[in-house]
Amino acid sequence: MNDTPKHTLTVIERIEEPGNILRVKLAAADGAPLPPFTAGAHIDVRLQDGDLDLWRQYSLCSDPAQTDHYEIGVLRAPNSRGGSEALHRLAVVGARFTIDGPRNHFALTEDAAQTVLFGGGIGITPMLAMAQRLHRLGRDFVVHYCTRSDSATAFRDVIAVAPWADRVVFHHDDRDPAQRLDPARDLPPPSADTHLYVCGPAGFMEWVIGAATTAGHAPGNIHREYFSAEVDVSGDRFEVTARRSGVTVSVGPEDTIAKALARVGVSITVKCEEGVCGTCVTDILDGTPDHRDRFLTDEERAEGTMLCVCCSRARSKTLILDI
Structure with missing residues (x-):
C-alpha cells in the first residue's frame, strides 16, 4: 500500500513536444528541495476539474541528482479515460497539483555490467532518468528509442545536448526498415550481469520482452513498466x-x-x-x-x-x- 506523503507542487514550465507530448516541470512554491527519487521512479498526480477527480501515474524523466524540480512527460492519448486530456489542459504555468510520491517499482540495477534501455514512444520517459544516472555512474549502457516518425519524436532536443547522446539509437517506423528496432541485432547476448528495461505501448513491450525471453535472458533481468493496460474485469460471481x-x-x-x-x-x-x-x-x-x-x-x-x-x-x- 502507498504510504508516501502527499504534497502540493506548482507548474514552473510547460513545454510542447512533438508527438502530442507535454513536458511539465513541477517545483515547490517556495523553491524548497523536493524529496529525492531514484531512476525509474514515478509520481502520482491528482487531476481535479469539475466532476473529474482522478489519480494518474507519470514517470519522472528529470535527472535524479536534481532536487529543485520534477519533470514528467505526458502523452495526450486519444483513448484516454480523461487523465491525459485533463493534464494537458490544466498544466499551465502557476497551476498547482497534489502529488503523491515519488515511488519506484521500476528500479535500476546500478551495478550491472551492461544495461540496455528500450523506450517506445512515451515509454522513453523513465529511460531518460536512467540514462542520466548510468552516465553519472560511468556504466556501460545504450538506449533504443522507438517512435512512429522523426517528426513525432519527443525529447530530441534534450537528448541532443546530453553528454550521453551518443548512447541513444533512434528507430522510426516510417524510415528505412534496416534502421528499425531488430531484437536479433539489438539485444545483447544473455548474461547474469546484463539487464534490460522495457517501457512503452503494451504491444511493443510484449514484442521486446518475448524476444528477450526467447533469446535466453533471465526473467529477473528483464524489467518492465506498463503505463496503461486493457483490462478485462468481467467473470463469474x-x-x-x-x-x-x-x-x-x-x-x-x-x-x-x-x-x-x-x-x-x-x-x-x-x-x-x-x-x-x-x-x-x-x-x-x-x-x-x-x-x-x-x-x-x-x-x-x-x-x-x-x-x-x-x-x-x-x-x-x-x-x-x-x-
Missing part, C-alpha cells in the same frame, strides 16, 4: 471476505473487488484502475486469485499471496483478504 473489517460481499460479473467493498464501507485506495500502479495491492489470506494486472511479477502471481483489487478476480468461490 464470487465472494470476498474482508477479515479485519468483518464483512463479506458478492462481486458480480462486471464488478470489481474494490468497488464491491467500497459499497459496504471498506475503502481501498485505487488510482490507475488498470492494475499497473500497485497502489491497491492487498494480501490474500485464503482463496485462489485470478490475476488481471500488469503490476505483479510472475513469481508474485505464482505465490498467490496478493492481488490488485482494482481489476483482479477469483478462481475460487471465495477470497479472504487481509483488510
Whole structure:
C-alpha cells in the first residue's frame, strides 16, 4: 500500500513536444528541495476539474541528482479515460497539483555490467532518468528509442545536448526498415550481469520482452513498466471476505473487488484502475486469485499471496483478504 506523503507542487514550465507530448516541470512554491527519487521512479498526480477527480501515474524523466524540480512527460492519448486530456489542459504555468510520491517499482540495477534501455514512444520517459544516472555512474549502457516518425519524436532536443547522446539509437517506423528496432541485432547476448528495461505501448513491450525471453535472458533481468493496460474485469460471481473489517460481499460479473467493498464501507485506495500502479495491492489470506494486472511479477502471481483489487478476480468461490 502507498504510504508516501502527499504534497502540493506548482507548474514552473510547460513545454510542447512533438508527438502530442507535454513536458511539465513541477517545483515547490517556495523553491524548497523536493524529496529525492531514484531512476525509474514515478509520481502520482491528482487531476481535479469539475466532476473529474482522478489519480494518474507519470514517470519522472528529470535527472535524479536534481532536487529543485520534477519533470514528467505526458502523452495526450486519444483513448484516454480523461487523465491525459485533463493534464494537458490544466498544466499551465502557476497551476498547482497534489502529488503523491515519488515511488519506484521500476528500479535500476546500478551495478550491472551492461544495461540496455528500450523506450517506445512515451515509454522513453523513465529511460531518460536512467540514462542520466548510468552516465553519472560511468556504466556501460545504450538506449533504443522507438517512435512512429522523426517528426513525432519527443525529447530530441534534450537528448541532443546530453553528454550521453551518443548512447541513444533512434528507430522510426516510417524510415528505412534496416534502421528499425531488430531484437536479433539489438539485444545483447544473455548474461547474469546484463539487464534490460522495457517501457512503452503494451504491444511493443510484449514484442521486446518475448524476444528477450526467447533469446535466453533471465526473467529477473528483464524489467518492465506498463503505463496503461486493457483490462478485462468481467467473470463469474464470487465472494470476498474482508477479515479485519468483518464483512463479506458478492462481486458480480462486471464488478470489481474494490468497488464491491467500497459499497459496504471498506475503502481501498485505487488510482490507475488498470492494475499497473500497485497502489491497491492487498494480501490474500485464503482463496485462489485470478490475476488481471500488469503490476505483479510472475513469481508474485505464482505465490498467490496478493492481488490488485482494482481489476483482479477469483478462481475460487471465495477470497479472504487481509483488510
